[in-house]
Amino acid sequence: MTTVAHAAPAHGAAHHAPMGFWRKYIFSTDHKIIGIQFLFVSLFFLLVGGLLAMQIRWQLGFPGKPLPGGGILPDAMVSPEGVILPEYYIQLVTMHGTFMVFFAIMPLLVGVYANFLIPLKLGAHDMAFPRINMASFWAAFLAGLIMLAGFFVPTGPSWAGWTMYAPLSARPDLYQSGVTQGQILWCISIVVLGLSSVMGSVNYITTIINHRAPGMTWFRMPLSIWALFITAILAVLALPVLQGAAIMLMFDQTIGTHFFDPLAGGQALLWQHLFWFFGHPEVYILILPAMGMVSDIVANGSRKPIFGYHSMVFAIVAIGFLGWIVWGHHMFMSGMNPTLGSSFMISTLVIAVPSAVKVFNWLGTMWRGNLQFHVPMLNAVAFVAMFTIGGLSGVFMAATPVDMFIHDTYFIVAHLHYVLFGGSLFALFAAITYWYPKMFGRMMSERLGKVHFWLTFVTYNLVFFPMHIIGMGGQMRRLYDPTVYDFLKPQQPMNEFISICAFALFATQFLFAFNFLWSLKKGRKAEQNPWHDNGLEWSLPNPAPHGNWERVPTVYRGPYEFSAPEAGQADFLPQHVKLPTDREPVSATAPAPPH
């Protein structure tokens, strides 16, 4: 922890000596570069997760048919004709979940945007601990490589599903055909990732509390920062529990302890409790930042102040708190005491209230707004719609009697993807497009962005909505071949349809990748404030210089003053612009201007 003691806050650091390529782009302590590093790395892992999903969909849509290009895979994964083997299929499912949750969505939301936005939106020169920030990125990168290495060890990656339920995961020697290295690599990777998350979150929390510009009071913070703040608190408290659990799991596999091994008195159910005690706050780690950024973008695209700012903040806090007392709803089918199940059911249903407050506030923001459907706004509105569907199907699962029926079916898969893809990923498409000019100084193509949005929106719904139906029809998740069950055979055309749409959805994402990469060099040069937004980040040139501001700006109002009468001709009023009626904030630490 000595680095904590040494890393002095970089005050007045606008002018720096020029740095070499390595210091500037690779071992950078600049929060903006670290955010961009996270962006590229997690987009890569998003691609990895997507490729795994395509193989899953091939097997489900066309069971028993050789995977196109499957010939290049080793014998342990595919049959000589190239058909995916059951052993490889369960590895695909496990790794798809692991990569998407831990190495794509979570670093995209938190790693990228907490790093990039917190200092820029609060008027700080950098994070509180820039070197710990750098360590956090490199730990996450290392964790991703360790996880990826699972594919290259002799028996391949873990088999136990991304939730790693014991005893399957704890005693691979007994319950599986010896996938030991893959399991151990999973545990090590998660421990390293947890370290990265904790280092990052300590930084975010400290920066938000201590490094706000004069006048940036708590209730003048943009909702994206509020959401990232609560997310960081969740991460700092939840990830260590997963780390502890993963360490115990690894000891079970390596040095022969008996935590989760029922043969020696251990408790397999203990793993589920530990995992979901982490896992449910994790669900909100994966959605709260998306909600926050969507709030910023929806207000901007509606040219109206966000509806019910304070209730939005309190809803975030309420979701963050309730997230801790609902984990049992993942375990209704594990033989839980029904009374305990009821209390988990009630606490879970209560979460629908703050979630609904947020949805209605977004609608209230858009109501009679001067709607501007630029690409970020389109994706943000899609987030609101998809999150509503995902949230409503979540209410079905919260109710114990219904959950007993749909537990471990494709209904759950559909719900999860409605909140994680329809929710988080649409919010990320919005956020990436919205802050792209701030990161790279250029705009992404509006036309390509719109084509990508509509194709994604349509194919996405065609992929995931039918999953509700086949789930109600009884198709189990992680099922290798639906056609072996007579009662699932009539649904096979639907599976085929889903798979074809999934391939189209995947192909559409190359439009986004092309737009992203092409615009780096060829995109239209961005003006300073392309979205006519009020945030402090737009008071800087694009891309923002190292150290951000030469002199920290003073904040005079909240971030959502759109269409304010005081602004005159413009329909927005940036946070740092001083009107004659504005008073200097009392908390200003900068020397008072002469009167």
Add this chain to the structure above:
Amino acid sequence: MTHATATVDQMRPPFPAEPGAGVYSNKLGMWVFLASDVMFFTALIGSYIILRFGVTEPWAKPNFVLNVPLTGFNTFLLICSSVSMVKAFAAISRGDQKGLRLWLLLTILAGASFVGVQVYEYIKLVGHGFTPTGYREGSLLAEHAAADPVTYGAGAAGLYGSTFFTMTGFHGFHVTCGVISMTYLYLTKVLPGKYSAHDYRGIETIGLYWHFVDLVWIILFTIVYLI
């Protein structure tokens, strides 16, 4: 943590205090990190409690398996090191460089001795047959357990070994990290005299960590060695 109340009048930071919490960032960051560390130990200790009270077989009586007096001495050593940490902090907040050097060195030595005694304890325990997987077959402890399965908790020995070594091991790891950090501070900051009555942030921050590790040990000692 103890000195936070004792010297509250000295706590008006003479060094740059950021707006916000009114606490400088290093200290705030350490508090947040300690909150996360609490959750880490909660996972380990919580699992221990659930496993110990969930198992139907009797649990071993600690003083028949563990060397409680030796660890009691070790506990005393760690508490002393917390006291010397406070003395180091008090010295530098008066600007007393000599006092800081003396008391921090004593803290480092006490911490290192704690780890040393723990390693010795582990070697002895494994020698008697107490391992993370339970009582090693053919060992002295296994013989005792076969003769008196209730006192030695023969049925739950696997869980006993698992939880004992994981919890105390990770505590030892934390102490080791603290000793390494303090040694680093000692060589790079304390000996060159970089701390003063106006800026002793590093000492205060590492002190928080040290007291936390001490506190965790008092809990662990109670629930693992005494009950």
